[in-house]
Amino acid sequence: MKLHQWTIALLILIPLMGGCQVHDRAVIDQAEQFHGQLEKAVIEDPQLANYLQKVGDRIIDVAKELDAEDVGPKAHKQEDDEWMYAQGMRFHFVNSKTLNAFTTGGEHMYIYTQLFVECQTEDELAAVMAHEYAHIYGRHVHKGMQRQYTALAFAAAGAGAGALVGGKDNWQTGAAAGGGAAYALGAFANMGFTRKDEAEADKYGFQFYTHAGWDPNRFGDFFQHMIDAGHDTTPEMLSDHPTLKSRVEESRERAAKLPPEAASWRRPPVASPSEFKKLQARAISVGKNVPSDQSLENSKELLQALPRSCVAPVDPQDALDARQRIVDKANATEQPPKKKKKPATPTS
Secondary structure (H helix, E strand, O other), X not given: OOHHHHHHHHHHHHHHHHOOOOOHHHHHHHHHHHHHHHHHHEOOOHHHHHHHHHHHHHHHHHHHHHHHOOOOOHHHHOOOOXXXXXXXXXXXXXXXXXXXXEEOOOOEEEEEHHHHHHOOOHHHHHHHHHHHHHHHHOOHHHHHHHHHHHHHHHHHHHHHHHHHHHOOOOHHHHHHHHHHHHHHHXXXXXXXXXXXXXXXXXXXXXXXXXXXXXXXXXXOHHHHXXXXXXXXXXXXXXOOOOOHHHHHHHHHHHHHOOOHHHHHHOOOOOOOHHHHHHHHHHHHHHHOOOOOHHHOOOOHHHHHHOOOXXXXXXXXXXXXXXXXXXXXXXXXXXXXXXXXXXXXXXXX
8 A cells, every 4th residue: 555545544544443432341351351461469368358349349339329310420321331230340459569559441440459558547448449440430441442542543644644754765764753753642632531530530439438338538538648648749731630639629528518418328347447457467468478460471561551540640650661661562563674784796
């Protein structure tokens, strides 16, 4: 295909990819494949696993009740959602010293043990878990995948334009430069949507959390601890998350606006404060005999590159570096092997 024909084809592809709807089955299958890569670092200790799932089940049960009352964003109702409340929905502890929690949008949600041991109360843990489940409830991973399709299409178009600028002899270099710049711009433009998703996950996560019985005034505590540790210094326009300060303030405002009957929602924690501390100590002890996420060679870089969802307003340098290494490897595999230079013909 000639360059101008290739470019026209890419321009046709952009709106098609941008308008592509990602369905539940695709996200669930992708999440299952990812879980297979991470599974060895998941702590299967029955006491820890059962505790975490009990906290998660309280959140899931309440979400099903609120779903029956038509609570949720528009995306929540775009497909049948019964799978979101089924037995297959699982919360997992991941043995890791990284402060993180995330979901892949399907039937798995992950809490890193470092985050668990830094929680001062079960309320803090439940707030993070409710937030992660709200990402699934709002189908945010679906939206993220759609945005990536669009960004990749624009990157491809940028590559085509770069190829034209590079000319016949330098089209590969021009394509690589054009594609990289286009993708970077597309990723930056998509940050606003990601902030919206994070704010929405806080909104509905707060509802799950409070209706499930935890203290409304404690929802923002973990974010406050992150502020106290100096993790809220990035301007919001450069971040894919709302600022931690704004999230703490909004959680306090929501707590103040709760109706009087909210007092009847309160329930004892799944674990008492003393039991909670014992579980944290157990996570540290058991983790010594479980592979960590960083020891899994096949997925170490991928896991490191993951967004630090709900924990900090900006991804740390190690995540950014990991993403760049992945991009560099992808670019390297696309470059054709260098042709060997023919030996110079001797002159007489």
